[in-house]
Amino acid sequence: MTNSATQSAINTQVEGWNRPREIEPDGDNELLEVAMGPHHPSTHGVFRMDVALDGERIIRLKPVFGYLHRNHEKLGEGQTYLASIPYTDRLDYICSLTNNWAYALAVEKLGGIEVPERAEYLRVIVGELTRVQNHALSVGFLIQDMGASGTPLMYAFREREKILDLFEQLTGSRMMCNYMRFGGCRVDASAEWLDGVRKVVAGLPAFADEYEALLCTNEILMARTQGVGILPPELAVNAGATGPLLRASGVNYDLRKVDHYSIYDRFDFKVPLGDHGDVYDRFMIRLLELRQSIWILEQALKDIPGGPIMDPKAKIRGFRPKPGEAYGRIEAPKGELGFYLISDGGPNPYRYRVRPPSLINLTVLEDMCLGQNVADVVLILGSVDIVLGEVDR
């Protein structure tokens, strides 16, 4: 009792403290407490939301994580820098290549390793392909949660399989690519592979057109998503939300533009921004970003240079960086993905920390859901686009 009293005292004292607002139940109906998950088809994995309902309205919502806690950080501290790369694949298992990239970037900062130009181009190509398939998929899942069982997801998976075929040709694996190394990439792309990418990328605008024509002006979709789950920009910034969730609220923050990492300065692309910060905006932002990714891919495929793909000075095996710390971050499809490494000079990192976009974007889930209907919770959760492997690590 005293604990909660102190808690509420703290909440009222601290200025700008982002507690979710209090929602009063109307009338004196009994509140219904529902545990959504961990086995719930729309939670995208094993995730639980303890919801208190007044009729259909959400009065409280408490996310419960940890059902997929796989000790990622602890395992990373017990093994060499190289051995952690396959584990990063399994963080956000839909976009393994961007996870590789963020980790490689952190180790490169730690060890002062340069990346050759061709490797940077290859990273951009596979990274943007990953973004395309992630956004197609997350829109598909969102609409599946809305009740359009199967069809939009089938379209998304059709394109995804083409992209996964490319990943498999290049890296040998469909999902867990394990492709990037600190100092470059593992294998070089052949001219045939690049031609294959060109062919797939040439087909993507038609897919985007088809998807948009099917979905954007669909009346049911607009009725279900517009004005639902609004996230105000101040709250999004204060809560540390990143990625499409933040940009849908109208905040112009894309690490590709802000951080100037890799070679993104060479490409001409726009950062789509939303106006309202509702579910529909998040859905539209993903479709627009998909188009920008296609545009980046076209540019990258046009001017990819030849040359080595690994820094000759990079030491992959027996890599022992000098004592120090580094934080490498990229704009992953779900938001800012960062790896924070502390080295004590040994073959293993002393501390290995992941900044997962999914977990931090989930902190505003309650604020978005309060006062909404219970059926909208699955939509709001779907529009945040989480992957539980990354949330629980």
Next chain:
Amino acid sequence: MAVDQQLKIEMGKQGVFVTTLQELYNWGRRNSVWPMNFGLACCAIEMIATTMARYDIARFGAEVFRPSPRQADMMIISGTVTKKMAPQVVRLYNQMAEPKYVIAMGACAISGGPFKQGYNVLKGIDRYIPVDVHIPGCPPRPEALLQAFITLQKKIDAEALTGQERPRFLDPDAPGEFPVPEPAEHDLEPTANQDVWHAPVVIR
């Protein structure tokens, strides 16, 4: 007892279809196995890919993913089972109606896989519930899941309705429920269900 194949063909020529109750029963069950809509981790994405147009598990009669365990016949353990999740998985399995089958998909569900050293990862779901088919891989390809499913269909086809060899759901003395592990101080309690799992014997 199966019908003599030659007799079946001869009767078929006369327009008479002969079968045994067992064959008919197994044929019906084998071609309509409804999986549970239950994804755990990375393998769940490959499980979804298997249901989509390219791999199309509907060809084998298993496209109807049911969210409720009461309506499902098969559970695909698609991913890492952590110690926090294991009691829920066993509970879901208990809630499924007999006959029920389990496919352990991927290295994690079989043995803990790459995360085996982790303090929070269960070292194989077969410690608590009987598993019919194991598929290795991290994650297994959709073709591997289809192969596992075909293997399960063959297993269903070979089930006897009577006799000593009959499966669990036809045996009134067989256990209907499996004990749900409870979280204890250091590990789940019990650490394994001794009726379904025995520690592997190392022969040197």
